[in-house]
Amino acid sequence: MDKVQNGYVPGLKGVPATESAISFLDGQVGLLTYRGFPIVDLARFSSFEETAWILINGGLPETDELARFDAELRANRRVKYNVRDIMKFLPIDGHPMEALQTCVASLGMFYPGQERMTANGVNADSEFVEQMIVKILASMATLVAMWEHIRRGDDPVQPRTDLTYAENFLYMMNEREPDPVEARIMDACLVLHAEHTINASTFSALVCGSTLAPPNLVVASAIGTLAGPLHGGANQRVLNMLDEIGSVEKVSDWLDQRLANKQVVWGFGHREYKVKDPRADILQGLLEQLREHRSGQISPLYEIAMALERCAEERLAPKGIFPNVDFYSGLLYEALGIPRDQFTPIFAISRTAGWLAHWKEQIANNRIFRPTQIYQGYEPRSYQPMSSR
Ligand SMILES: CC(=O)SCCNC(=O)CCNC(=O)[C@H](O)C(C)(C)COP(=O)(O)OP(=O)(O)OC[C@H]1O[C@@H](n2cnc3c(N)ncnc32)[C@H](O)[C@@H]1OP(=O)(O)O
Numbered sequence: 001m002d003k004v005q006n007g008y009v010p011g012l013k014g015v016p017a018t019e020s021a022i023s024f025l026d027g028q029v030g031l032l033t034y035r036g037f038p039i040v041d042l043a044r045f046s047s048f049e050e051t052a053w054i055l056i057n058g059g060l061p062e063t064d065e066l067a068r069f070d071a072e073l074r075a076n077r078r079v080k081y082n083v084r085d086i087m088k089f090l091p092i093d094g095h096p097m098e099a100l101q102t103c104v105a106s107l108g109m110f111y112p113g114q115e116r117m118t119a120n121g122v123n124a125d126s127e128f129v130e131q132m133i134v135k136i137l138a139s140m141a142t143l144v145a146m147w148e149h150i151r152r153g154d155d156p157v158q159p160r161t162d163l164t165y166a167e168n169f170l171y172m173m174n175e176r177e178p179d180p181v182e183a184r185i186m187d188a189c190l191v192l193h194a195e196h197t198i199n200a201s202t203f204s205a206l207v208c209g210s211t212l213a214p215p216n217l218v219v220a221s222a223i224g225t226l227a228g229p230l231h232g233g234a235n236q237r238v239l240n241m242l243d244e245i246g247s248v249e250k251v252s253d254w255l256d257q258r259l260a261n262k263q264v265v266w267g268f269g270h271r272e273y274k275v276k277d278p279r280a281d282i283l284q285g286l287l288e289q290l291r292e293h294r295s296g297q298i299s300p301l302y303e304i305a306m307a308l309e310r311c312a313e314e315r316l317a318p319k320g321i322f323p324n325v326d327f328y329s330g331l332l333y334e335a336l337g338i339p340r341d342q343f344t345p346i347f348a349i350s351r352t353a354g355w356l357a358h359w360k361e362q363i364a365n366n367r368i369f370r371p372t373q374i375y376q377g378y379e380p381r382s383y384q385p386m387s388s389r
């Protein structure tokens with residue numbers, strides 16, 4: 001039961017935090033649209049580049065608009081050598097989300113221009129906004145792949161400009177040109193994770209953006225929020241959980257035990273959806289596509305995941321708890337050769353499009369976020385110096 005006292009709603013459940021025209025979801029029927037376009041169509045027919053453009057600019061691009069945006073993204077894939085040097089100082093066993101946050105936070109020092117945010121009394125100059133959107137979005141994949149090589153003690157693989165965003169990411173991660181079917185699957189994953197109304201990390205981005213902080217720090221703040229296991233960090237935990245279950249036969253007992261211990265099942269449940277997340281369905285479809293492409297060869301963990309979903313039909317579905325976007329994504333990433341602790345950074349690459357779209361929307365009509373609280377502490381009381389306590 002959700003407590004509402006004196007207007008305070010824990011977790012701000014159901015409380016509107018902003019007005020936005022970027023995405024819409026209906027959690028009763030499992031509908032998600034970006035700028036009005038259904039996610040099913042975007043995942044099938046669009047690309048990450050076009051989806052990012054749609055989110056940031058509001059509608060479908062003309063051919064030349066998309067070509068220009070794509071060319072700018074390609075041209076901005078390289079990051080300064082100094083960013084690489086920062087990575088070299090980070091502990092190799094640190095979580096990639098921490099490495100990513102550190103490096104994204106540093107970008108503003110290498111690409112300055114913060115003073116332009118408040119130029120001439122307006123909240124931002126549009127050229128700076130567009131430049132930073134491209135710079136940050138283009139850098140994300142490079143930073144994630146760069147950390148993968150640096151932590152292994154290898155030289156990073158330089159980005160290529162002749163590949164799409166998704167192809168280039170897989171190329172930089174795996175040091176080989178990706179199979180076209182695999183690249184298309186990665187592209188669809190990036191589309192699917194790009195935006196999701198006012199989730200926790202986007203809210204974090206909005207709060208940070210509302211202070212007119214620079215966009216690299218807006219994204220860094222969102223990365224920190226996405227990292228938690230109740231949010232984007234669940235995708236990594238799903239795979240570890242499937243490993244722990246071990247086999248299809250053990251699923252039912254494992255789930256009983258888990259629920260009896262009042263532990264959450266990773267990759268299940270959502271604040272907004274009371275049906276299966278539409279993206280989980282699409283991701284499962286992509287897993288099927290990959291299985292067919294590989295002549296039936298896919299991780300045995302996929303069978304365990306499907307068995308868990310079947311068991312949860314009886315035990316969690318009646319409470320409105322279904323697989324969310326994090327449930328099937330990791331199985332795809334693992335099949336594409338990506339280490340588990342890089343699953344959430346991939347989510348961050350994609351969600352950067354949504355974060356920056358919200359940042360742009362926020363600063364165009366800004367008011368600093370400054371909510372209030374219900375004070376539960378002491379009445380004013382007298383301070384005793386240490387000597388008289
Ligand atoms: C990209 C994303 O962020 S998608 C979400 C990724 N996160 C996860 O997969 C982590 C597991 N899921 C969860 O912890 C939750 O479902 C959240 C954080 C996503 C949503 O949280 P809330 O909207 O606050 O729901 P809340 O935690 O209040 O759950 C309501 C009830 O469902 C139960 N519940 C919710 N999710 C789960 C779950 N995954 N497993 C078991 N029980 C669950 C809660 O225990 C609670 O039960 P109760 O009413 O008996 O106390």
Ligand SMILES: O=C([O-])CC(=O)C(=O)O
Nearest residue numbers: 195196198199200271325
């Ligand atoms: O909307 C949320 O609460 C979580 C989220 O970001 C998503 O599901 O993509």
